[in-house]
Amino acid sequence: MADVTVPEILRVNLAQVVLQLKGMGIHDPRTFDFLTPPSLASLVKAFELLYALGALDSKMNLTESGRKMAKLPVDPTFANFLLSSPKYGCTSEAISIVAMLSTENIFYSTSSAVSKAADAHRRFKSYEGDIPTLLSVFQSWRNEALYIPAKHSQLHHLKKQHKLGGGNKMMHGDWCTKNFINGRAMVRALDIRNQLEEIGSRSIEKNGLGWDVGASCGSELQQLLKCVAAGLFLQVATRVPLSIESGSKKQNSTPGGKYKIKIGGQLVSVHPTSAMFGRNPAPKCIVFTELLVTKKIYIRGVTQIKEDWLQEVAPHLFAQAS
Numbered sequence: 001m002a003d004v005t006v007p008e009i010l011r012v013n014l015a016q017v018v019l020q021l022k023g024m025g026i027h028d029p030r031t032f033d034f035l036t037p038p039s040l041a042s043l044v045k046a047f048e049l050l051y052a053l054g055a056l057d058s059k060m061n062l063t064e065s066g067r068k069m070a071k072l073p074v075d076p077t078f079a080n081f082l083l084s085s086p087k088y089g090c091t092s093e094a095i096s097i098v099a100m101l102s103t104e105n106i107f108y109s110t111s112s113a114v115s116k117a118a119d120a121h122r123r124f125k126s127y128e129g130d131i132p133t134l135l136s137v138f139q140s141w142r143n144e145a146l147y148i149p150a151k152h153s154q155l156h157h158l159k160k161q162h163k164l165g166g167g168n169k170m171m172h173g174d175w176c177t178k179n180f181i182n183g184r185a186m187v188r189a190l191d192i193r194n195q196l197e198e199i200g201s202r203s204i205e206k207n208g209l210g211w212d213v214g215a216s217c218g219s220e221l222q223q224l225l226k227c228v229a230a231g232l233f234l235q236v237a238t239r240v241p242l243s244i245e246s247g248s249k250k251q252n253s254t255p256g257g258k259y260k261i262k263i264g265g266q267l268v269s270v271h272p273t274s275a276m277f278g279r280n281p282a283p284k285c286i287v288f289t290e291l292l293v294t295k296k297i298y299i300r301g302v303t304q305i306k307e308d309w310l311q312e313v314a315p316h317l318f319a320q321a322s
Helices: 015-023 042-050 064-070 078-090 091-101 112-123 130-144 155-164 172-179 181-199 222-232 307-313
Strands: 237-239 241-246 247-252 258-261 267-270 285-287 290-293 297-300
Touching: 015 042, 015 064, 015 078, 015 112, 064 078, 078 091, 078 222, 091 130, 091 181, 112 155, 112 172, 130 172, 130 181, 172 181, 172 267, 222 307
Parallel strands: 267 297
Antiparallel strands: 237 258, 237 285, 241 247, 258 267, 290 297
16 A cells, blocks of 8 residues: 555546636636645646536636536536526425435445345335435435434423424434434535525625525426436436447346446446436436446436437537437
């Protein structure tokens, strides 16, 4: 092993770093006095991503959209998703989704209760994929569980009052245990959501975004999925045949088939932990939130969309899409 850990700035996508520096008025982040300077290739890749998202113009100046993105302390791709939400009337859902995507290990299991955990998780699973599944978990938790911050001065009094009053909500810890959900991850997601909601609802004059953060598409799932497509249009993949010919040999793909990323052409597989893994029939077109490279290249955060939406949500890239 190396004598010291490789600095994080040399290992991660720098798009958010570049966006924040641009928002602070530093026109050329290459001139910034980093403690450990990142590679030029990493900075160029970050600029390319921000340009594709519309955060930078051809002269590498922040656009109006870029200035709004810089106010949001999340990955620029997720910020773009949030900025798309007012158009589709699903700002409340989008904030919850980004909060859930910004934490990890929502679901858990134990070696002694694998089947029981799978049954508990099944109630949240959406046929449309991982993003609606995460939204289902968050909404169920808010509706069914009572969470009281530990710092609350009347914590014990409120718990007692809830029990005496016959409240129909379970205590946060009990709900998470029953449903095999990571309680700490849910609390973190709530904290992130509150922060995003505060920035979104604050007026533009006070460096906010002036959104109606309560705007909800309700049961109109198609509006939400269109918003997902609009926000994650750079991470679209389409299904390739379940088997491909290689010379005279036939090679079978993994359950659910392989996908080809539209921008870049990389072949990927759905991760086994995804709600989409093994779905039959596998969706023709999906978006994803994360690439995971092991012996294979996997995608996570997989959600079904319709390919013909791409011309509507990102005409500058998919005008010729069939």
